[in-house]
Amino acid sequence: MNRYAVMWSGGKDSALAADRARRSGLDIACLLNFYDQESGRVRFHATRAELVAEQAAAAGIAIRQYATSWSDFEPAFRGALDALVRDGVAGVVFGDIHLADVRAWYEERVRTAGLEHxxxxxxxxxxxxxxxxxxxxxxxxxTCCETAKIDESWLGRIVDEHFARDIQNVPIDPCGENGEYHSFAFAGPLFARPVRWSAGETRSDGRFAQLDLVGR
Known part of the structure; x- marks a missing residue:
């Protein structure tokens, strides 16, 4: 059976994409996670790299994590793809929904490496x-809100049936596909056990409000 990697931010869309891929019969060999080398956190999501590693452990899936800067993200990404090819991985699963420019950027590089997108x-x-x-x-x-689009009071909200109902009343993409909000997935069919976390301090840079999550 062909093996696949999942591009993993740690958010709900990554988790749903991985779960769907597995349910469709794909063998998920590993998660690929890129995070900011200066802060040690996933960009925009603001999740600590060690908590992302806890997600992989809870899912029972290997993870490959790469600390990058903005300037060296692309060469690091290409290097990660080359490593997948050497290890016999057939393709990479993504959690994109409708941002064509984002999809095109990744798809061109994945296919150039000889992998399925x-x-x-x-x-x-x-x-x-x-x-x-x-x-x-x-x-x-x-874990993150773009405050011009969604109020900071949404930080720390659990994505559940109440969230799914309430977010319909906010004039944004319900999944936050345009960057309105970001999340950290901690339970669901992908995970053999929940990922334990607690809420830390909040911070804001004037554009984004972020909630720090601490492992337990």
Missing amino acids: VEPLWGEPPRDLLDEFVATGGRAVI
């Missing part, structure tokens, strides 16, 4: 995807 969520209504994540037992916590 897989998008299990592509083109589906974000509301339906959010409902599916929740209905299958997925749970996540909101």
Whole structure:
């Protein structure tokens, strides 16, 4: 059976894409995670790299983590793809929904490396995807809000049926596909056990408000 990697931010869309890929019969060999080398956190999500590693442990899936700066992200990404090819991995699964420019950037590089580019969520209504994540037992916590689009009070909200209902009243993409919010998935069918975390301090740079999560 061909083996696949999953591009892993740690958020709910990554988790749903990985779960869908596995349910479709793909063998998930590893997660690929890139984080900011200066802060030790996933960009925008603000999740600590060690908590992302805890997600992989809870899922029972190997993880390959890469600390990068903005300037060396692309060569690091290409290097990670080359390593997958050497290890016999067939393709990479992504959690994109409708941002064509983002998909095109990754797809060109994945295919150039000789790997299959897989998008299990592509083109589906974000509301339906959010409902599916929740209905299958997925749970996540909101870790980042772009405050011009969604109020800071959403930080720390659990993505559950109440969140899925309430977010419909906010004029944004329900999945936050345009960067309105980011999340940390901690439970669901992908995980053999929940990922334990506690809420730390909040911080804001004037554009993004972020919640620090601490492992337990």
